[in-house]
Amino acid sequence: MRLLVLLLACLAATSCVAPATRTATYQNPVLDTDFPDPAVIRAADGLFYVYATQGGDPNRNIQVARSADLVRWQMIGDALPTKPGWASRTQDFWAPDVREANGIYYLYYSAKPDVALTDKARGLCLAVATARQPQGPFVDSGRPLQCGEGFINIDPFAFDDPATGKRLLYWGSGFGPIKVQELSPDRISFAPGSEPVDLVPVIKTENPAEYQRLVEGAWVIRRGDYYYLFYSGDNCCGPKAHYAAMVARSRSATGPFEIRPRPLYLVVEADEHWNAPGHNSVVSDDAGQDWILYHAVDRRRPRAKLTDDMNTRRIMLLDRLVWRDGWPEVAGKRPSSAAQPAPVVR
Template identity: 25%
Template sequence: MNSNIIKCCILLCLLFVQASCSGSREKKEVHVSEVTNPLPIKLGDPFILHASDGKYYMYGTSLPDGFEAYVSTDLSQWTACGQVYKGGGEEQWNVDCFWAPEVYERNGKYYMFYSANSRNNPTNEGENFKLGVAVSLSPVGPFTDLYNRSIFEVDYPVIDANVYFDDANGKTYLYYSRCCYKHPVESEIAEQMKREGVYDEIEESWVYGVEMKPDFSGIVGEPVLLLAPPTRLADRQAEWESRSVTSHEVNRRWTEGSFLFKHNDSYYIMYSANHYGGAHYAVGYATSKNPLGPFVKASNNPVLQENQSKGGTVVGTGHNMVLMMPDSALYCVYHGRMTTNPDERVVLIDRLTIDKDGVLTIQGPTTTAQKIAY
């Protein structure tokens, strides 16, 4: 064999070995924790931020005058951080009912979007919820309001802020739910309940989306209606989205707790239906090619619901978010209620998968140990 060829072969082998060794040195160590539902945290509407410091921060509905946070390195063991936002002060725009915080890390700061009753209530409405945004230099606060007012004003109460930063067009989108309050809607289920003498009317909450200004000071254009309960009983979504009504639990049909994310070239918006305080609270999803729709609800809804009817111990599953782990695995974080104490909301986390056809499923609710790479 030609000596030059032999030298080239030796050089290529040395380069291969060097590249292999270099790759092994740069490869990050994989850690795996064992997580069992429910997590040791009692709150509603959970949201987990995986911050740039590598830690996981959880926020949710729990305090009468603001929000608290918990921190974890492995999603299994959690440490309380105390109250990170305090509202309801005489000089603040909000009064009470502090619900559903979500925190996003942007340009070295942390922004908390949340719902609360507004102090500005000239007609003395029973529900006067608006959306606010607070900022902090740390994920554990203290958070202070970026503006001492709601982000925007509409003539109906709104809750459950969710924000999506779209890399495709550089825009920021805000999603929220119009409350059921003073919002009776005509539908076949409403007609049926009236004929049966159960309810005179059925109120509904709807999910809207709108572009938001980059500085979160307001919205761009008008909100777009994205999701609402079905009007016809023949609609395949009608049965599961109307269970709180058909079980005579309450005369309201909710579409709330929305969470938007993108997978491949589709936008997925997840939402909760039925009464958040009841056993029928459940999660569905819809998809679109555009962040403001139109969205089409999935045929396999609901993708998360109680398991008591199957011998399990979890009811009232809803208001979820989706957490992507470092290995790109997706997890659904949500609250539920255990049959041993149905009056208390607890936090659960279960694997979420999307198959090659774009069908989303959640492997839960579970109450056995599961391994999560973090």
């Protein structure tokens, strides 16, 4: 009888995920479709959800996939099926991040406002949407969180500081620094009187080998006495793609952050198989092992269609993080291609 009830409940749901069976090994990619800027959470239902920049066929404003084991992923639609009123005629929905608080899921993302269609001085905006379920549908709060020129206001990442109890939002690029600012208790506006704090600067150089000429894609974790700020640069995609994931650390969530020189600051960079790896998120498995999800371009298939630019098909990879002398990296600082031991998920 209990089995029948479970089957009926599953059929009544929009989709079902099979109970996890132990996966001994996996091999990259874990999601072989264009899925840029992956941001992962483990939701209250015990499943993993990962969100990505717009894409797919048909196009989804915010892509979302679900997994029971971090290895086998199922695309489950559009997390933001209805565009916000202030961005109803544009199609630039970038780099989402999702956090849960008190049963509500908050989706932070970037979007181009409609006014930018006629005013070229107007750039992308930070935005927030909410839902009662991790898969959505998320509904925008009704107004941008912050707008500005160019692509300064991109790649938001929300973080609750366990030391201070403050709700923080990291964001940034546009050839400027990664920033952080305190959010209000409502999580959809900045705290009154708060100001952005610059954290990771760009390195102004003509050296094409320098990744930190542009910085973006912040992701923060706390481990021991340190906060680790992952970030990426400098050119995510296209014919001149040159991209890697890096890391800085601090004893405070709002800095200052220690940044080591290259190559020590690298978490993962390109090799002969994978180009332009970066824009990562981090998650722990049930054994306490940290894993990094990130996008990269398969050099053997660098675009989805022949009419696309080179290095625009960014697919999702998974790798174990190794800690060396208090700093994280992927083994060898290169993406894995061979079979690897899988995450432990019970």
